[in-house]
Amino acid sequence: MPVINVDELTDKDKAVMEVNQKKLEVKLERWLTSKCCEEVKEYIQAREEEDILVKGIPEEKNPFKEKGGCVIC
Amino acid sequence: MGEMEQLRKEADSLKDQITAARKAVQDTTLQEAVAGITVVGRVQMKTRKTLRGHLAKIYAMHWGTDSKLCVSASQDGKLIVWDSITTNKVNAIPLKSSWVMTCAYAPSGNFVACGGLDNMCSIYNLKGKDGNVKVMRELAAHTGYLSCCRFLNDSEIITSSGDCTCVLWDIETGTEKTIFTGHQGDCMSLAVSPDFKFFISGACDYTAKLWDIREGQCRQTFGGHESDINSIGFFPNGNAIITGSDDATCKLYDLRADQELITYQDSGIMCGVTSLAPSLSGRLILAGYDDFNVNIWDSLKAERVGVLAGHDNRVSCIGVSSDGMACCTGSWDSFLKIWN
Numbered sequence: 001m002p003v004i005n006v007d008e009l010t011d012k013d014k015a016v017m018e019v020n021q022k023k024l025e026v027k028l029e030r031w032l033t034s035k036c037c038e039e040v041k042e043y044i045q046a047r048e049e050e051d052i053l054v055k056g057i058p059e060e061k062n063p064f065k066e067k068g069g070c071v072i073c
Numbered sequence: 074m075g076e077m078e079q080l081r082k083e084a085d086s087l088k089d090q091i092t093a094a095r096k097a098v099q100d101t102t103l104q105e106a107v108a109g110i111t112v113v114g115r116v117q118m119k120t121r122k123t124l125r126g127h128l129a130k131i132y133a134m135h136w137g138t139d140s141k142l143c144v145s146a147s148q149d150g151k152l153i154v155w156d157s158i159t160t161n162k163v164n165a166i167p168l169k170s171s172w173v174m175t176c177a178y179a180p181s182g183n184f185v186a187c188g189g190l191d192n193m194c195s196i197y198n199l200k201g202k203d204g205n206v207k208v209m210r211e212l213a214a215h216t217g218y219l220s221c222c223r224f225l226n227d228s229e230i231i232t233s234s235g236d237c238t239c240v241l242w243d244i245e246t247g248t249e250k251t252i253f254t255g256h257q258g259d260c261m262s263l264a265v266s267p268d269f270k271f272f273i274s275g276a277c278d279y280t281a282k283l284w285d286i287r288e289g290q291c292r293q294t295f296g297g298h299e300s301d302i303n304s305i306g307f308f309p310n311g312n313a314i315i316t317g318s319d320d321a322t323c324k325l326y327d328l329r330a331d332q333e334l335i336t337y338q339d340s341g342i343m344c345g346v347t348s349l350a351p352s353l354s355g356r357l358i359l360a361g362y363d364d365f366n367v368n369i370w371d372s373l374k375a376e377r378v379g380v381l382a383g384h385d386n387r388v389s390c391i392g393v394s395s396d397g398m399a400c401c402t403g404s405w406d407s408f409l410k411i412w413n
Contacts, residue, residue, distance in 0.1 A: 009254075028292075043354075
């Protein structure tokens, strides 16, 4: 497995790597943001009701509920 | 024209092409897409548990997959595995180096890992035969501090480092399987995709990168932040990522559109984001800041809907348990708090 020692890369090596990386990235097939936003929205809305941090949880069902204290009569 | 000059011109031209390609698919903004949705009601969480025991700043915490146990790392030189429900310390592991910056719990629950200014990632076996927790492996090869680590499974772990690289390790042999180069600044944080095929890294070059673990390649690079990215996480569906930066903002980037969908910012917030975690559904983003607070954001409407105030110093780490039941914050005040 080729070990790249980053400390040994020259500025030119790094510049070449950057160009090659951008050549890869420019080819990416990109989705319309409308489709992506729709998916994010749908994912969230399908699961929001069960999201405890959003909806809260009744004390009895909360595994982290504070232990019962003592009552002084 | 010199060679460097030529390469720089070529890189700039490619970057312009990428910007144009991103613009070409931008037929709406998230803001427009959620115009018909109401903001989530005010979120008020209470501290349910306080985990006391560390004697110095807490730098990192990570939930186990059972949503009950969690591990924390402090510069008091200890890793503590906590039962978050009983608040008992299951293990208190003394470290060789107290300059720890990160910790991780293996999905199996069998191992924890940590590392920091020692430039190493140390793996500890929690299920050793005689009940003692011992160092199982020390992964050494980084030439800079270990900022973050995450297990893929019991035999592989990914680390990010101040040496600007991330590495996939074979824990058995203690060797590097793949070195991920490309960032031009310290790598500060990493997160693994829900399907374990990709990971993302945030760095001091202000960018986030998506890496294909098996191919060893950077697939995408996301810019826009105006300062170091300190924290990064996957949105629960695995198709979007969230970043937190010293520029006081968090951003949501979509992987398929290859661009930022929205920024979470407020003119009243002027300090850096140290840590972040999405809630189970992704509707909330909890982000820890340098001003000792955690701000809770409605991820769709980009509005602040709550604050977790309770620590007496910087919130350095935050995590939501995998069943979404609770959020854990760790602070420089030496305490961890469990909230819901």
